Amino acid sequence: MxxxxxxxxxxxxxxxxxxxxxxxxxxxxxxxxYDDMVFEDFLISGIVIxxxxxxxxxxxIENKDDLSKIQIGKAVLDAVMETNExxxxxxxxxxxxxxxxxxxxxxxSSNMKELRDNIDKIIRASTVEDAIYxxxxxxxxxxxxxxxxxxxxxxxxxxxxxxxxxxxxLYDVLKISAPWDDLASELTSKMPIxxxxxxPIYSELRVNNSLNKxxxxxxxxxxxxxxxxxxxxxYNDEVASEVSLKTRDLLKYRxxxxxxxxxxxxxxxxxxxxLNPGTTAxxxxxxxxxxxxxxxxxxxx
Numbered sequence: 001m002x003x004x005x006x007x008x009x010x011x012x013x014x015x016x017x018x019x020x021x022x023x024x025x026x027x028x029x030x031x032x033x034y035d036d037m038v039f040e041d042f043l044i045s046g047i048v049i050x051x052x053x054x055x056x057x058x059x060x061i062e063n064k065d066d067l068s069k070i071q072i073g074k075a076v077l078d079a080v081m082e083t084n085e086x087x088x089x090x091x092x093x094x095x096x097x098x099x100x101x102x103x104x105x106x107x108x109s110s111n112m113k114e115l116r117d118n119i120d121k122i123i124r125a126s127t128v129e130d131a132i133y134x135x136x137x138x139x140x141x142x143x144x145x146x147x148x149x150x151x152x153x154x155x156x157x158x159x160x161x162x163x164x165x166x167x168x169x170l171y172d173v174l175k176i177s178a179p180w181d182d183l184a185s186e187l188t189s190k191m192p193i194x195x196x197x198x199x200p201i202y203s204e205l206r207v208n209n210s211l212n213k214x215x216x217x218x219x220x221x222x223x224x225x226x227x228x229x230x231x232x233x234x235y236n237d238e239v240a241s242e243v244s245l246k247t248r249d250l251l252k253y254r255x256x257x258x259x260x261x262x263x264x265x266x267x268x269x270x271x272x273x274x275l276n277p278g279t280t281a282x283x284x285x286x287x288x289x290x291x292x293x294x295x296x297x298x299x300x301x
Contacts, residue, residue, distance in 0.1 A: 015046025
């Protein structure tokens with residue numbers, strides 16, 4: 001079981017390392033700002049969420065026998081609300097959604113198998129109020145794609161009443177969103193992308209590569225395998241698949257001297273065409289977090 005103080009620091013480290021990846025194609029990074037958000041916004045966002053995950057981790061330890069009481073939805077909302085005090089755009093809702101269940105599970109786990117199982121238990125033990133807190137967080141962050149379909153439309157004034165009436169928990173609304181949102185899919189299926197694919201890749205890369213190169217290559221490996229669902233929602237599945245195919249072609253040059261030049265060209269292409277693989281960035285941050293949590297498990301085992 002990891003100390004909540006340590007867990008809070010790990011989520012800050014994972015968030016900062018993810019956005020620092022350079023040049024991470026299509027997203028904000030240390031030499032690429034966007035009109036509505038800049039690199040420093042993400043650094044600030046990564047710092048402010050640490051306390052909220054620490055508090056959630058403590059509640060998880062206190063309520064390990066009844067995980068419905070940990071108020072994971074409130075933790076997400078609180079983190080988004082504080083972020084909104086510092087940053088006026090949505091920089092970290094996806095990262096918070098992915099990393100908070102991981103962090104909470106780490107507080108009651110001693111190894112990777114327990115971690116993965118406890119993430120699933122935490123999500124399945126969620127309540128209707130957790131779902132309502134999430135809807136509030138989505139609206140504050142002005143984030144699209146989660147529940148904004150016909151069923152339990154996140155933008156509808158009646159959505160909360162409908163959730164209560166039909167006893168729809170956080171797990172339930174995530175399950176509804178899973179077909180079109182990979183974050184929701186990960187959270188309701190024991191995170192197969194993270195645990196079975198990207199975490200092993202990142203761990204292997206860290207053996208002989210820098211933090212920066214490991215993060216960027218992991219981001220690209222996820223993107224080439226899993227079409228980004230943020231791009232899918234903004235455009236369509238075909239555009240997202242095309243980006244993944246271009247990423248796959250790019251990775252063929254990973255061992256050549258001009259690979260960084262190719263990376264910059266791809267970054268410019270995505271930026272010029274407003275193609276932002278935001279879901280992939282969130283998955284990368286979660287991957288880095290799992291890596292550091294396992295490093296702590298290795299120290300105590």
